[in-house]
Amino acid sequence: MVNEGPYNHQASDSAYQFTKAALEKGHEIFRVFFYHDGVYNGTRLGVPPQDDRNITQLWQELAEQHDLDLVVCVAAAQRRGILDPDEAKRHGKDADNIAPRFRISGLGQLIEAGIKADRLVVFGD
């Protein structure tokens, strides 16, 4: 569970490094769930300086390599303007901004992950 936005807080970086290390050690990651400002990890419109890391892109690459399930909470995302094409249409917005490899879904996905995974790790403030 990632509870903070990228760059503003180290939680996203720590979660990314932890996920990467766990996968390299042969662990299975059931899901990464983005909540609170963590939903900003899933915008495809971020343009960080070229000499800095691009956290969204790092998540996307990791997801590509390991078929990671990156889930952005719909309620938290709606508040903060993170939309996929379906959500944008439903709310009459003229654009969407969800990054490829991320998907928007409900809080039930977090609870399900808590039930099914051996461990749930929270990265936050």
Place this chain on the structure above:
Amino acid sequence: MSEIKKFMYVNRKAPYGTIYALESLEVVLIGAAFDQDVSLAFLDDGVFQLTKDQDTSGIGMKNFSPTYAALGDYDVTKIYVEKESLEERGLTLDDLQHLTYEDEDDDWAEKDSIRLVTREELARIMDEQDVLLSF
């Protein structure tokens, strides 16, 4: 999903100023549908979340504190409040909402949801959990 796990929601921040408390409560309400063994813990500034007579008219934010009173209807019946956190802030149980639930195993008798526990007891209860969600 027949497996039942012990879920604890740990609330450590003041109700306003940040959105953590409100969005924590949203997880609790959704999570209640999953029939898990749920408890809530309030410690540090999180104890302010349960104070009664909250008035947010001066800050233009929604007062979501009445929702805590509905937790009993969602079968969320174990609400741990850390004694030291209350005392450090000059609060007593009388400053908090009176939260209750109806015990279906005891002829629907109305019982208190809030359990005052020491820091040491809460640490032990946390240690028994399968999943700790901290906000």
